[in-house]
Amino acid sequence: MLFFRGSPVTPLSGPKRPSWIWGYNRMLINGTSGDYFESWQKEFGDVYRLPTAAGAERTVIMDSRAIAYVLNTNGYNFTRYEGERNTIKRLLGGGILTVEGNDHKRHRKAMSPGFSIASIRFFTSIFLEATHKVKERWLSKLSDSKGNDIVLDVEHWMNAISFESIGEAGFSHDFDCINDEVSVVGQVFSSLGATNGTLTAAIAVALQAFPIIASLPLARNVAFDNLRNTMRDLINTMDRKTLGNDASDERRSLVASIIKAENRNLSQEEVMAEANYYVVTCRIRDHFYDYGGPFRLYPESVLKLTLAQWCLHELSINPHVQDKLRREIMMFPDATHEQLATQMPYLNAVVQETLRTHPAVVENHRQAMKDDSIPLQRPIKLANGQSVDHIDVRAGMGVIIPIEAMNKSSAFWGPDSHEFKPERWLDEELPKKVTEIQGFHHLLTFIDGPRNCIGKNFAVAEFKAVMSVLIRHFSFAPLTDGSDVRRVLTLVQRAKSKGHDGLLLRISRVETE
Numbered sequence: 058m059l060f061f062r063g064s065p066v067t068p069l070s071g072p073k074r075p076s077w078i079w080g081y082n083r084m085l086i087n088g089t090s091g092d093y094f095e096s097w098q099k100e101f102g103d104v105y106r107l108p109t110a111a112g113a114e115r116t117v118i119m120d121s122r123a124i125a126y127v128l129n130t131n132g133y134n135f136t137r138y139e140g141e142r143n144t145i146k147r148l149l150g151g152g153i154l155t156v157e158g159n160d161h162k163r164h165r166k167a168m169s170p171g172f173s174i175a176s177i178r179f180f181t182s183i184f185l186e187a188t189h190k191v192k193e194r195w196l197s198k199l200s201d202s203k204g205n206d207i208v209l210d211v212e213h214w215m216n217a218i219s220f221e222s223i224g225e226a227g228f229s230h231d232f233d234c235i236n237d238e239v240s241v242v243g244q245v246f247s248s249l250g251a252t253n254g255t256l257t258a259a260i261a262v263a264l265q266a267f268p269i270i271a272s273l274p275l276a277r278n279v280a281f282d283n284l285r286n287t288m289r290d291l292i293n294t295m296d297r298k299t300l301g302n303d304a305s306d307e308r309r310s311l312v313a314s315i316i317k318a319e320n321r322n323l324s325q326e327e328v329m330a331e332a333n334y335y336v337v338t339c340r341i342r343d344h345f346y347d348y349g350g351p352f353r354l355y356p357e358s359v360l361k362l363t364l365a366q367w368c369l370h371e372l373s374i375n376p377h378v379q380d381k382l383r384r385e386i387m388m389f390p391d392a393t394h395e396q397l398a399t400q401m402p403y404l405n406a407v408v409q410e411t412l413r414t415h416p417a418v419v420e421n422h423r424q425a426m427k428d429d430s431i432p433l434q435r436p437i438k439l440a441n442g443q444s445v446d447h448i449d450v451r452a453g454m455g456v457i458i459p460i461e462a463m464n465k466s467s468a469f470w471g472p473d474s475h476e477f478k479p480e481r482w483l484d485e486e487l488p489k490k491v492t493e494i495q496g497f498h499h500l501l502t503f504i505d506g507p508r509n510c511i512g513k514n515f516a517v518a519e520f521k522a523v524m525s526v527l528i529r530h531f532s533f534a535p536l537t538d539g540s541d542v543r544r545v546l547t548l549v550q551r552a553k554s555k556g557h558d559g560l561l562l563r564i565s566r567v568e569t570e
């Protein structure tokens with residue numbers, strides 16, 4: 058199938074098509090996707106149709122019951138696009154991201170032990186250690202400088218922590234990036250290159266029509282081949298027996314844990330694919346998601362600690378939040394996994410507010426396998442004035458769940474929905490409409506249902522560990538007044554200082570004694 062034209066049986070209203078080639082894809086890629094979806098929600102209600110690229114259209118769902126149905130209740134009827142599955146398979150191999158139904162359940166079961174509480178506890182010690190290495194580097198830079206503060210590219214350092222951590226936690230391997238060494242894997246990653254939003258959008262449309270592009274010997278495809286080969290060598294050089302069988306359950310890396318699964322549920326090729334996903338998850342995970350279709354593997358130097366970058370930016374322009382957070386962190390000098398997870402309510406609120414306001418993945422796209430009927434929480438008015446409490450869909454229909462808009466829409470969160478306000482998680486009751494949204498603390502950042510993010514506890518533990526060390530030892534201020542920081546949607550939302558390919562913040566030392 059080259060073009061998808063499935064549309065709902067129920068006649069929905071929605072914005073007029075701006076262009077046959079782009080639909081709204083180009084605007085969404087170049088703008089703030091959440092704001093667009095929210096403004097259409099105000100105009101057309103919680104469910105509407107949206108013209109997309111190449112003459113197609115998709116149904117946007119902002120109704121909590123309908124979302125729960127698509128992601129959870131009947132989740133396996135709403136699958137990843139076939140072209141996207143094939144592209145992932147071609148570039149990284151066939152694993153959890155490319156399988157559906159019972160096969161998917163088998164992969165999930167084999168991978169879950171890697172994300173147990175005991176594993177996350179072990180990984181937290183790795184995250185803390187990596188952040189302490191960065192802390193030492195920053196302290197030495199500060200003592201070498203003449204002034205009280207230094208300006209650093211936070212994105213660079215968050216990438217280093219994230220990469221170092223996934224080396225140890227994912228592969229029991231030292232990628233050694235904090236000390237400016239470039240490992241073999243690091244070199245391969247560099248070759249994955251970068252792209253800009255407009256180019257990505259153009260490739261996106263081309264790939265919808267010509268999925269074969271993913272198989273051509275283009276530089277990026279060759280780079281993925283190199284990544285696959287390098288990862289294969291890396292895993293083959295690991296002592297499978299030690300990693301898979303003898304390492305204690307609590308200290309097993311993600312890959313060791315799936316190598317063990319190989320003996321039971323996964324083939325060797327499937328284990329390789331999962332390992333590739335983990336490493337790519339760290340490097341370019343967010344690029345699996347954008348405006349649908351098989352065009353989601355265009356890497357940039359975006360890592361999971363995008364969250365920490367946004368958080369540091371928010372703290373730099375909200376000094377009262379930063380001070381309050383530091384006061385809590387100071388009470389736990391060498392915070393353990395348990396303390397980070399359960400005893401620091403303000404840190405938790407800051408993390409949740411960052412997940413809410415800066416979701417790395419802004420949308421989730423699905424396609425109906427069979428005709429279906431999606432129930433609604435609240436009736437909607439159709440273009441012909443009729444009111445309905447469900448929408449009928451045809452097999453092939455595309456659905457967009459606008460994660461960012463659901464996390465931030467004032468229709469759910471109230472008039473202060475766009476403000477960074479951790480207190481909403483502590484002092485106030487969440488609005489009733491928010492409590493109807495399923496997902497991780499009523500957020501869709503990690504989506505919901507059988508395909509929710511398997512790495513969410515890993516990501517949250519890493520984020521908390523990093524913040525606990527950095528906020529304890531350093532104070533963060535904006536370069537100017539914070540207005541120099543832009544949201545750049547490359548396929549994820551990144552924080553960039555004007556005129557720089559990174560996030561510049563002013564950093565000074567905090568006396569801890």
Ligand code: HEM
Nearest residue numbers: 153154338361417418502503504508509510511512515516
């Ligand atoms: C802030 C960090 C993260 C965010 C926002 C995030 C978000 C997501 C989302 C939205 C999905 C659903 C994708 C879909 O079905 O199309 C997903 C799936 C997944 N994530 Fe994450 N993720 C994060 C971190 C991680 C980490 C650290 C790992 C691994 C170490 C990971 C591994 C996975 C895997 C394997 C899946 C596929 C699950 C399945 O299909 O059953 N993620 N993630």
